[in-house]
Amino acid sequence: MSHGVGVNGGSSVLCGFRGLALFFLLGGSVGVTAADARIAVAANFRHTALMVARYLEADSPHRYEIIAGSTGKLASQIINGAPFDMLMAADLDRPQQLMARGLAVPDSYFIYAVGKLGLWWPDAPAPVTVNALGDLDPRSVCIANPAFAPYGQAAWRVLNNADVETEWLNHIVRVDNINLVTGLVAQGQAKAGFVARSAVIAGARKGSVAADPDDLLWLSADAGIEQALVVMERARDNAAVLYWIEQIQTSAIRELIRRDGYDHFVEQHP
Numbered sequence: 471m472s473h474g475v476g477v478n479g480g481s482s483v484l485c486g487f488r489g490l491a492l493f494f495l496l497g498g499s500v501g502v503t504a505a506d507a508r509i510a511v512a513a514n515f516r517h518t519a520l521m522v523a524r525y526l527e528a529d530s531p532h533r534y535e536i537i538a539g540s541t542g543k544l545a546s547q548i549i550n551g552a553p554f555d556m557l558m559a560a561d562l563d564r565p566q567q568l569m570a571r572g573l574a575v576p577d578s579y580f581i582y583a584v585g586k587l588g589l590w591w592p593d594a595p596a597p598v599t600v601n602a603l604g605d606l607d608p609r610s611v612c613i614a615n616p617a618f619a620p621y622g623q624a625a626w627r628v629l630n631n632a633d634v635e636t637e638w639l640n641h642i643v644r645v646d647n648i649n650l651v652t653g654l655v656a657q658g659q660a661k662a663g664f665v666a667r668s669a670v671i672a673g674a675r676k677g678s679v680a681a682d683p684d685d686l687l688w689l690s691a692d693a694g695i696e697q698a699l700v701v702m703e704r705a706r707d708n709a710a711v712l713y714w715i716e717q718i719q720t721s722a723i724r725e726l727i728r729r730d731g732y733d734h735f736v737e738q739h740p
Contacts, residue, residue, distance in 0.1 A: 503531075503709055504530075504531035504532055504533070504709075504710075505532050505533075505708055505709040505710035505711075506532070506533045506534070506535070506710060507532065507533075507534050507535070507555045507556065507705065507708055507710035507711045507714065508534075508535045508537060508553060508554050508555050509523075509534055509535065509536055509537070509554070509555060509556045509557075509558060509711075509714070510537050510538075510539070510544040510547070510548065510552075510554040510556065510557045510558070511536055511537070511538050511544075511557075511558040512538070512539075512540070512541045512544070512558060512559055512560035512620070512647075512697060513538050513539055513540060513560075513614075513619070513647035513648050513649045513650075514560055514585055514621060514647075514648045514649065514666035514668050514669055515538075515558055515560070515583065515585075515668065515697065516536065516538035516649065517668065517669070517672040517730065518583075518668060518672075518726065518727055518730040518732075519536045519538070519558065520536055521726060521730075522714070522717075522718065522723060522726065523536055525722075525723070525726070526713065526714060526717055530710075530713055532709065532710035532713055532714075533710070534710065534714070537554065538647075538649075539646075539647060540614065540615065540618035540619040540622075540646055540647040541557075541559045541560045541561055541564050541618065541619065541620055542564065542617065542618035542619065543618050543646075544557060544559070544564075545557065545559070545564040545567065545568060548568060548573060548702065549568070549571065549573065553704070554702060555701070555702055555704065555705035555708055555710075555711050556578075556699060556700070556701050556702060556705060556711050556714070556715075557574070557699060557700055557702070558582065558697065558699040559620070559697060559698055559699065559700075560585065560619070560620040560621060560648075560695060560697050561620035561623075561695070561696070561697065561698070562581070562696055562698045565579055565698045565699065565700035566579070566698075568700055568702075569700060572703070573702060573703060574700040574701060574702055574703060575700065575701045575702070575703055575706050578699070578700050578701035578715065579698055579699070579700045580698060580699065581696050581697065581698050582697060582698065582699050582718055582727070583697045583727050583732040584694035584695065584696050584697065584732055584733050585621070585666055585667065585668060585694065585695040585697060585731070585732055585733075586666070586667040586668075586688055586689075586694060586695070586731065586732075586733060587621055587624045587625060587628070587664055587665075587666065587667075587688070587689050587695060588664070588665055588666075588667055588670070588683075588686040588687055588688040588689060589603075589662065589663075589664055589665075589686065589687040589689065590652070590655050590662065590663055590664075590665045590670065590681060590686050591603070591661065591662035591663075591687075592655065592661075592662075592680075592681065593661065594662070598686075598687045599687070600628060600629070600632040600634075600687070600689075601632050601633040601634065603629075603632070603634060603662060604632075604633065604634040604635065604638055606661055606662060607661075608638045608639070608640075608641035608642045608643075609641060609642070609643060610643075610660055610661040610662065611642045611643065611660065611661065611662050611663065612642070612643040612644075612645060612651045612654050612655065612660040612662070612663035612664075613625040613626065613629075613642060613643070613644055613645075613651060613663065613664045614644070614645060614646070614647050614648040614650070614651055614664070615644040615645060615646060615647075616644070618646065618647070619646075619647050619648055620695060620697075621648040621664070621666055621695060622644065622648070622664075624664075624689075624695055625664035628664070628689055629642070643660065648665060648666045648669060649666075649669055651663040651664065651665050651669075652665045652666070652669040652670060652673055652679065653678075656673060656678055656679045656680070656681075665686070666731070667683060667686075667688065667731035667732075668730045668731040668732060670683045670686060670731070671683050671729075671730055671731040672730065683731065694733055699715075701715065
């Protein structure tokens with residue numbers, strides 16, 4: 471893997487970083503001084519982030535600690551002083567809120583992946599529809615908590631637009647993050663759940679999910695769930711963080727992200 475010279479399609483994101491980041495993009499060595507980074511990642515991106523970390527650690531002296539959870543809770547922890555160096559959120563709002571509070575480097579913000587929400591209902595009657603969920607006991611239907619999880623917010627929007635009773639909707643199960651939904655359906659503790667495509671693909675590879683991702687109902691109500699990252703001010707000059715930001719835009723890492731079920735890779739500056 472190259473060390474940051476001529477990264478295709480991604481250099482504009484880092485041009486806002488003064489000093490070290492620009493130096494790296496112009497061909498400076500990122501391997502001179504080893505650094506550690508604590509990266510907070512949305513639960514749906516945990517598996518992918520761990521793979522990226524292993525990939526980068528094999529090619530650099532840097533070391534990465536991945537802390538996964540619901541985006542809302544991770545952002546709250548950062549606001550309350552948690553020592554994270556970067557947030558890879560499952561939405562756009564939380565990174566922007568951190569920038570507004572002066573906790574994050576504005577020029578570091580960009581969309582790193584676009585996820586997909588789906589309905590996993592192993593014993594569903596054919597064809598699978600969201601409206602048919604109303605025939606189930608709502609306590610057997612699971613979503614990520616909309617208060618904390620962007621994928622849960624997307625699921626809630628889908629359900630609110632479905633032909634189900636409000637009383638039924640009020641009794642569905644809400645759990646902390648999207649990965650827990652996948653686990654509950656996989657273990658048979660929930661009959662149906664709204665899941666991230668990435669979690670189903672990762673589970674199918676490991677054998678913990680007995681489902682073909684292509685058999686799930688992938689929802690078009692949300693064109694995709696845009697996921698942005700932002701670097702904390704405390705890590706502005708952290709070489710491990712800058713290396714991650716640079717390399718996540720290379721073709722090798724983009725392909726890794728695509729294989730994990732993310733449809734697009736889009737750059738954006740607010």
